[in-house]
Amino acid sequence: GNSVTQMEGPVTLSEEAFLTINCTYTATGYPSLFWYVQYPGEGLQLLLKATKADDKGSNKGFEATYRKETTSFHLEKGSVQVSDSAVYFCALTRTGYSTLTFGKGTMLLVSP
Amino acid sequence: NAGVTQTPKFQVLKTGQSMTLQCAQDMNHEYMSWYRQDPGMGLRLIHYSVGAGITDQGEVPNGYNVSRSTTEDFPLRLLSAAPSQTSVYFCASSGKTAGDYNEQFFGPGTRLTVL
Numbered sequence: 001g002n003s004v005t006q007m008e009g010p011v012t013l014s015e016e017a018f019l020t021i022n023c024t025y026t027a028t029g030y031p032s033l034f035w036y037v038q039y040p041g042e043g044l045q046l047l048l049k050a051t052k053a054d055d056k057g058s059n060k061g062f063e064a065t066y067r068k069e070t071t072s073f074h075l076e077k078g079s080v081q082v083s084d085s086a087v088y089f090c091a092l093t094r095t096g097y098s099t100l101t102f103g104k105g106t107m108l109l110v111s112p
Numbered sequence: 113n114a115g116v117t118q119t120p121k122f123q124v125l126k127t128g129q130s131m132t133l134q135c136a137q138d139m140n141h142e143y144m145s146w147y148r149q150d151p152g153m154g155l156r157l158i159h160y161s162v163g164a165g166i167t168d169q170g171e172v173p174n175g176y177n178v179s180r181s182t183t184e185d186f187p188l189r190l191l192s193a194a195p196s197q198t199s200v201y202f203c204a205s206s207g208k209t210a211g212d213y214n215e216q217f218f219g220p221g222t223r224l225t226v227l
Contacts, residue, residue, distance in 0.1 A: 004154075036218075042220065042221075043116075043202060043218040043219055043220045043221050044155075044202065044204075044218040045218070046215055046216075049215070089154060089155070093214070098142075098143035098145065098160065098162060098206055098214050098216075099143075099145050099157050099160050099170065100145075100147075100155070100157070100204075100216060101157075102147075102154040102155040102156075103154055104152060104153060104154040105154050
């Protein structure tokens with residue numbers, strides 16, 4: 001079956017530090033990969049996506065590259081801000097399917 | 113567009129009570145899903161629907177029922193609430209596209225406590 005594994009948190013960083021949150025997956029076929037973000041007290045928002053190998057998704061300074069050879073989709077940001085404090089979820093969906101398989105989430109805490 | 117709406121935002125039940133969590137979307141999306149979020153578990157799929165009149169089970173369906181009589185609405189019913197169903201419930205919808213993925217839009221969630 002499909003599964004997503006992401007690094008456990010919380011990840012605690014100072015403002016302007018470099019961020020990496022690791023995500024690896026197991027899936028049959030060729031999944032699409034996503035990062036969702038959940039700010040405190042809110043629902044999930046799509047942060048970025050990639051639909052095929054070597055695609056790079058990017059949004060709001062965050063980036064992730066779909067690496068089929070290592071089955072990974074690591075999230076990176078060069079300089080985090082306090083407002084980036086949230087829970088980040090890596091997820092996948094198989095082509096043609098409408099439902100997501102999520103990782104357990106990684107909490108990011110950024111201090112001034 | 114209101115997007116995906118959920119009611120209520122908060123609910124407290126006693127063990128054995130029943131209730132319905134409401135979900136509606138105004139984007140004419142074919143696909144709708146229910147997830148539950150528990151600490152350290154991420155989000156897990158409860159039930160989903162690929163169109164009006166069609167539903168299927170997800171990863172954790174026991175204790176929940178769904179129906180999809182219209183494209184807009186996808187209520188989740190708890191038949192006899194148990195403390196293990198204490199969770200935050202999210203509804204999501206997505207539309208059929210010609211691309212490789214369907215972006216899912218999430219509602220704000222319902223926080224349910226079962227005593």
